[in-house]
Amino acid sequence: MRWLKKQAPGHAGIAMIRVAIAGAFGVLAWAPQVLAGPMDARAVETNCYANPGGSAPSGTVYQAYNSAAFQKVIPPAQSTIPVPSNPVRGTVLMQMSSPLPYLTGGGQGQAAPYYRCPPGAIEEFRPPAGVLIPGMADVYYTTVPGIGFRVAYFAGGTGSYGTARYAPQTFVNSYNSGVMIFPFAGVDIGSAARAQIELVATGDPISPGVIQAGSVLARSYLSAGGNAPAQTLYSVSLQSNVTISVPTCTAPAQSGLTMTLPDVSTTTLLANGEGPMTDTTIRVNCTASSQNSPSMTISSAYLAPGTTNALTNISSATDKAEGVGVEVWIGSQSGTYTRPTFGLAAPNHGIPAGTTPTSSWDFIIGAKLKQLGLANQVRPGPVRSTATLTFTYN
Incomplete structure (x- = not known):
C-alpha cells in the first residue's frame, strides 16, 4: 500500500495525478501528489471515501476500485508432501504465487480503494488471527507443528520494489487528504509482481497432519479512516489444504x-x-x-x-x-x-x-x-x- 495526497475537489470521483519526481512513490510510505485548485495542505479530511472512479484535473479518467482483482486465492504447489527430514529453521518447504495486476494510466484507479483519507489513517496487511512464531519476524503458526507460513504483500518487483515484503506490514497516511493505493498499481514495480505464500520450517519437530487452508492467509485492513464505507481490500489466501504425510x-x-x-x-x-x-x-x-x-x-x-x-x-x-x-x-x-x-x-x-x-x-x-x-x-x-x-x- 502507499498513500498519496489527494487532488483538488470539484471533479467527479477520485483524482490521482502522479508527480514527476524521482522516488516520489515509496513502497512503504505515503508518497506526495501534486495539488491543484483551491485544496491545499491545510484542508484536513476526517473520513475516507470509497473510490467510484472519475476524472482527474489532468483529464485522465481513473477507473473505480476493483476489489475482485485483489482477492488472490493461490492453489498449493502440492496437495500432499512427506514430513521433511530435519529441515533447518527458516527452510522454505513449499512456495506458491499468483501474478498481481499490472495497471497503467487510468487503470491504476483499480488499485485505489479509498481517497480523501485523514492523516493517521492506517493500512495493515496481516493474517486476521495469525500468531507470529517467536524469533521469526514474518512466519506464523499453521495447524501442523513445525511448519509455519508467511505471506508476501508482494514479491518479484523491480528496482526498489525488488525485495519481497512479507506480512505484517503497516502504512500510515501522513497527508491531510490521502489516497490509499496498492504499490503494485503501475509501471514502477514492473509486470512480474506477484502475491506469494510460503510454508516454512520453524525448527521444531514436524508431525504428520493437515495444514488447513483457512488458516493460511493475510489481508489488508483500514483503521483510523473515520466513517469509511466498507470495502473488500486486498487479500492473499491458500486455496486448499496441504497434507503432511509420513514418508515411506x-x-x-x-x-x-x-x-x-x-x-x-x-x-x-x-x-x-x-x-x-x-x-x-x-x-x-x-x-x-x-x-x-x-x-x-x-x-x-x-x-x-x-x-x-x-x-x-x-x-x-x-x-x-x-x-x-x-x-x-x-x-x-x-x-x-x-x-x-x-x-x-x-x-x-x-x-x-x-x-x-x-x-x-x-x-x-x-x-x-x-x-x-x-x-x-x-x-x-x-x-x-x-x-x-x-x-x-x-
Whole structure:
C-alpha cells in the first residue's frame, strides 16, 4: 500500500495525478501528489471515501476500485508432501504465487480503494488471527507443528520494489487528504509482481497432519479512516489444504529378491569356516528427499542361536546340509562389510543415487555360507534360508 495526497475537489470521483519526481512513490510510505485548485495542505479530511472512479484535473479518467482483482486465492504447489527430514529453521518447504495486476494510466484507479483519507489513517496487511512464531519476524503458526507460513504483500518487483515484503506490514497516511493505493498499481514495480505464500520450517519437530487452508492467509485492513464505507481490500489466501504425510520407502524392483551363493566344498568350509562373499545391490525409493539415507533393519525368524547375523538352514530337502547356515552382511562402496544385528535399525548405510538430498538410495547386501556346527556335525547338501529387510525414512 502507499498513500498519496489527494487532488483538488470539484471533479467527479477520485483524482490521482502522479508527480514527476524521482522516488516520489515509496513502497512503504505515503508518497506526495501534486495539488491543484483551491485544496491545499491545510484542508484536513476526517473520513475516507470509497473510490467510484472519475476524472482527474489532468483529464485522465481513473477507473473505480476493483476489489475482485485483489482477492488472490493461490492453489498449493502440492496437495500432499512427506514430513521433511530435519529441515533447518527458516527452510522454505513449499512456495506458491499468483501474478498481481499490472495497471497503467487510468487503470491504476483499480488499485485505489479509498481517497480523501485523514492523516493517521492506517493500512495493515496481516493474517486476521495469525500468531507470529517467536524469533521469526514474518512466519506464523499453521495447524501442523513445525511448519509455519508467511505471506508476501508482494514479491518479484523491480528496482526498489525488488525485495519481497512479507506480512505484517503497516502504512500510515501522513497527508491531510490521502489516497490509499496498492504499490503494485503501475509501471514502477514492473509486470512480474506477484502475491506469494510460503510454508516454512520453524525448527521444531514436524508431525504428520493437515495444514488447513483457512488458516493460511493475510489481508489488508483500514483503521483510523473515520466513517469509511466498507470495502473488500486486498487479500492473499491458500486455496486448499496441504497434507503432511509420513514418508515411506519401497524397493519395488527387488521385492522377493533371491540371492544364489556359490557351491563350497566341505573341505573348504571346514578349513575357512565360511564361503566367499556374494553381494547384490538393492535400490530403495522414498517419497521424500533427504540428506540422510533410510535406516535398514534385517530380521528373520531363523536367526541362529548365539549369533547376530547368521541364519539357520531351513531347506526342506531330505539331503540338506547340516551344521551350515548363511551370514548376512551390509556392504559399502569401499568394499568393506559391516556385521548387522538382526532386529536393530542400521543407519547411514545407503549410497545416494546422485547428489543429496535425494529420494533414491542403493544398499549393498552381502551373504556367505557359514559353518555353524562342530566339524563332525557338518554334512554337505543344499542350504536355504530367508530374511526380511525393512527400510525406514530418516
